[in-house]
Amino acid sequence: MSHVRGEAAVLVEPGRLEVAEVAFREPAEGEVLVRNTVAAICGSDVHRVRAESPFFRDMRDHPYPCPAGYPGHEGVGEVVESRSARFSPGDLVLTVPNHAYMASFARYQTIADRFLLPVKGTGAPTVQLMAQQLGTVVFALKRFWPEPVPEGSTAAVVGVGSAGLLFQQLLKHRGFEKVVAVDLEPGRLAVARSLGADATVHVPGQSAEEVVMEATGGKGADLVVEAAGTDGAREHAMRMVGQHGRLGFFGMPEDYDMRIPYAHLFVRQAQLITAVGGAQLEPGLPSFRTALELIGDGSIRVDDHITHTFDIKNIADAFDLAHNRQDDVVKIALTFG
Structure with a gap:
């Protein structure tokens, strides 16, 4: 042809x-x-x-x-x-x-x-299609948390659009005991709850930091994933991270510069990790292969x-x-x- x-x-x-x-x-x-x-x-x-x-x-x-x-x-x-x-x-x-x-x-x-x-x-093409985005999430989480997850760990996801919902499920699958979902849209938070979020935060009406501190007994989250691609979401994420916690920034930059609450991160000795792109460059596309397997065996739900x-x-x-x-x-x- x-x-x-x-x-x-x-x-x-x-x-x-x-x-x-x-x-x-x-x-x-x-x-x-x-x-x-x-x-x-x-x-x-x-x-x-x-x-x-x-x-x-x-x-x-x-x-x-x-x-x-x-x-x-x-x-x-x-x-x-x-x-x-x-x-x-x-x-x-x-x-x-x-x-x-x-x-x-x-x-x-x-x-x-x-x-x-x-x-x-x-399979339905719309279900198989989700393996592309899930593959990038799998790749990112290998950067954010490559080692086994300690018992009792808590994670938070800021921005539960499609990528954030995939992160939420994958974090649970990896062994995080509690996952908190944060978003501006009530409808997306309803989907997050249906997919197993332990707590949801509707910003700006609720304080994401307060909800996470309550869920963790005042410790803060061990891992906070930003999946919204906005500086506002990243600011929420930085306030939620706990002592020696990790920040995983998945969304693309909004602009060249953004405000960082450095004293807050310094006191908590938090680690910041980015993971924008890279899954397509892995030889053999292992992250996407894993994504197809996770969807195929029902470990990750994408029908919503x-x-x-x-x-x-x-x-x-x-x-x-x-x-x-x-x-x-x-x-x-x-x-x-």
Whole structure:
């Protein structure tokens, strides 16, 4: 199948996505052409598309207009053409691209085989799709807490959108006795409770620090994960960490600079760890393989995560909803007619 054409979203300028019919590049050696079944919007996509801060305006991977399908990087589809020894036409795959291959907001995408994993044909594509984001969470938690979890440990997650809900479940799976969920949206906190959060905090009406201190007998959390991608969330996280605790910052920066309560962290001797990106660069994609296993055996529930679905033609509306976070949205999927 050469010179295949189909619909794709094109980021033509900051904040403006247009849908057009485009021709897709033929695969080179070691690449395949995938017909996407479903894609999803990541929080980082919203930042990249809107480019509202100097940091995101400067970090563009491409000049405008960007390549078709950018910055989509969460997708499930079928191989329709292959120049790879590892994949054949008809294979169902999870796409986990690096920046050079971000193109999931399109009917087709050409991608290197090293950024693909096979998926079973029996599961729902929207469930399999969640293994991309879960893989990045698995990778991050290996950085935040690589060793066994001591008995009685407490963790907190600030921002329980899709990534935060995955962190919450994975922390429980790893052995944290208590997990506290913090968010601005009551609907997301309700989902967090249904997935096993031991306590929830609706900020700014409640004090995240007070709830965590009460849950830990005044000690503070052993690990606080920020999964919202905002400086406000990171400020909450820094106030919640306990003595010799750890801060895991997962969200991308809002801007170049932010305020750090250094005296607070100094007194508590807290450790700050970042984990933005990197899972795609692990040889053999082990974090994503683990994610597929955790979803497949039911250890991590993802059926509550995708709350809204849009056709690719309406991707602008989908991004507006993802940004405004109305209608109890958690995560948005995109389909292709």
